[in-house]
Amino acid sequence: MKIGIVGGTGKIGEGMAMRLSRIYDVLVGSREIEKAQDTCESCLRYADDNGLSCTVRGLTNQEVVDGADVIILAIPYKHLDSTIAGLHGLEGKIVISPINPMEKHDFFEYIPPTEGSAALHLKKILPESTRLCVAFNNIAGNRWRDIDGELEYSVAVCGDDEESKLIVMDMIDRISLLKSYDAGPLTMSPVIEGLTALVNNIAKCNHMKDVGVRFV
Template sequence: MIRGGRTTPRRVEENTLTTYRIAVIGGTGPQGKGLGYRFAKHGHEVILGSRAAEKAEPVAAEVTERLAGVSGAGTVTGLANADAVAAADVVLLAVPYDGHDELVATLPLAGKTVISCVNPLAFDKRGAHGRVVDGGEGSAAESAQRIAPEATVVGAFHNVSAVLLWGDEDYLDEDVLVVGDVVEAKQVAMELAASVTSRVGIDAGKLRLARQLEPFTAVLISINRKYKVHSGIRVSGLGHAATE
């Protein structure tokens, strides 16, 4: 992992955080299912979205079974994408970049806090690399904001391993970087990060920095391939300042 020391861990108590009703669009895929599981494990109500409710329902049942016996776990249900969004406070976009814009345009996102973890990646014989979005002056998160101007979009959870999300560790030993233009929306994603890492996320700047954050996942994929690991990001030097 890309790691460094921290003088004061940013651990948080779960009962100090707000609980949310979260629609995970792309909830039947590995990333969406894993994040949905982590959110529900720590008390949030999760609605897994898919093109059809019939596809989302068995995945929701699988996650629910995984949560059996977990004290304080939230519920997990499956709905069609638009219905999931309509029922939620927060929407997580965990879909492939191909078809992303067309899908976002169909969702009732007005007034919602939208968290994008979409990574525009491509693969060739040399490995993974970032795709160029809007001539290098855009990102998937910015595209979602442009398509849904009445929503508030932030970028987060791009670099978290789907394998580890579905794994047995209580928390992942890494940081979640959050980018966005609205502080309150970033705070939602930063709180949700605690369900994954037990630490609030890190405010990493404005939404335009998703242009760097999204394709950085290709670097982690390269590391994973070289060292046969599931790498993540750890930021050093923050100390107690990250909780302020």
Template sequence: MTETTASTTRYTVAVIGGTGPQGKGLGYRFARHGHDIVLGSRAAEKAEAVAAEVSERLVGVDGAGTARGAANADAIAAADVVLLAVPYDGHDELVASLADGLAGKTVISCVNPLAFDKRGAHGRVIDDGEGSAAESAARIAPEATVVGAFHNVAAPGLWGEEEFLDEDVIVVGDSAEGKQVAIDLAASVTGRPGVDGGKLRLARVLEPFTAVLISINRKYKTHSGIRVTGLDH
């Protein structure tokens, strides 16, 4: 669970979807910089295998946290922060099945409802344009504190060798305390706190914007990210 020192807060984070590229990469970054992670999956054995892969990369890293795997419900029970890093297909049903366990916890959604056609990636329209995956999670699990963050961070970079990624993490939510958790965790990815981007409804902008980055990546053969200028970090 959460431990606080004079300089930082050490979180225990359950990563639901922790066996996928985004979840595994974010879990690795959190653990590399001192947080404990529990990778969650529908099958505990699959989560344990990926956690072993993460743990192997943490060997010799000074101050690293721990990594282990568990079934989704058990991962949530062991943590006080939950990261949703699952595909949008089946998202609502999964959150509903875990809602009781999510009660009272900070839940960070990095789910991007995207679709692809002959013209490339694009954002899906959620609730006739008046919703987002993060807002859906908040509606389905009303006793959780849901924030949105890490939408626009590319999985290949997360699993890369660089200590920090040269980009910013934008955090949205209706709870200042919940946003602060994600802002703190962002430092494990970028080396600096996340950027408070406003209310949860602005996830409607962040989620589909990932399609723009995908298009840039395809055009320039890179892994692009977002930098916010004019801030004094």
């Protein structure tokens, strides 16, 4: 199975690439292919230094969509519309949204679009046959990037296509100590996305860093 990371050169995207490329064929995408190739260099160097195998290629976002079975949209909400408008061939693909529309003033605030969440907005602008899942929303970029550290978090996964949800959950359970949980249909996405604002505020108000969630 080939995993594509659209926007794979940000902090979260690069951390995902480094962790996933030990397990899967990973295609890292960027608007600027050189940046994607830099990220791949980092992955390969780290793997080499640590005696790990690693399969990763740096491509454009469109080439990632063309080549991958599962596509993670590791982009900020503000670039979502323009990124999707610039891509074709998403029909039938599994797309994962870890996107949280959020603003920071005195506190972090969850600011969903009129559809109710980034994912519900995304559902409207993606082809009907795209199999959209929400996952990875509540893990801090710093934790992804700290690749020597384990990720001991729960990951809530929601979506309306049961088969793709199982594929995504199986993928999550192979990454570090992550544990996936089926959270029901895509209508649960507002809570999962909003939870990121909550854990960010908890970090801020309680002098903690990179707070995540475990369901117990």
